[in-house]
Amino acid sequence: ASIPKLVLTGPDAWADMPEFNDKLNELHDSHAIEWVGYVDRLDMPALYNQCELFVYPSYFEGYGMPVAEAMASGAPVACGDRTSLPEVAGDAAVYFDPFDVEAIADAIRTTLGDSALRDRLRSQSEVRAKTFLSWDAVAERYLELLKPWLDS
Numbered sequence: 001a002s003i004p005k006l007v008l009t010g011p012d013a014w015a016d017m018p019e020f021n022d023k024l025n026e027l028h029d030s031h032a033i034e035w036v037g038y039v040d041r042l043d044m045p046a047l048y049n050q051c052e053l054f055v056y057p058s059y060f061e062g063y064g065m066p067v068a069e070a071m072a073s074g075a076p077v078a079c080g081d082r083t084s085l086p087e088v089a090g091d092a093a094v095y096f097d098p099f100d101v102e103a104i105a106d107a108i109r110t111t112l113g114d115s116a117l118r119d120r121l122r123s124q125s126e127v128r129a130k131t132f133l134s135w136d137a138v139a140e141r142y143l144e145l146l147k148p149w150l151d152s
Helices: 012-016 018-028 044-050 065-072 085-089 101-112 115-129 135-151
Strands: 006-009 033-037 054-056 077-080 093-096
Touching: 006 044, 012 018, 012 033, 018 033, 044 065, 054 065, 054 101, 065 077, 065 085, 065 115, 077 085, 077 101, 085 093, 093 101, 093 115, 101 115
Parallel strands: 006 033, 054 077, 077 093
Antiparallel strands: none
16 A cells, blocks of 8 residues: 655744754655645645545644544544543544654554544544534624623
């Protein structure tokens, strides 16, 4: 089986880190890796829709919006097992210790090597994402909670 291209996104500030650039240039010659930098949020669904696996090795999250967005786009997800990510992804993700490079690699290898697992994760992602509230629904809930104070 061919190995899909690794597409990295993130703040443009990463490109200013010499260690990051050195490693990226070193790996670029021998692997299919592409650094696309910052991607506008309106363009992210296109990346999520095309990915074989969305990998998010975060260990410090508020909510985990990238995981929720990937799931809403039907992407199979592998993510860190810390903070809010297990709460966001539920049973629709493969988890790993984000501080353990080998655990991350194992999760990627396992998921990419098992098309039935990826299909199951895609289906579970879409089901899980339907449980997320829209921004409008969140605003309505806050207004309901605030109504007693607004009316007084």
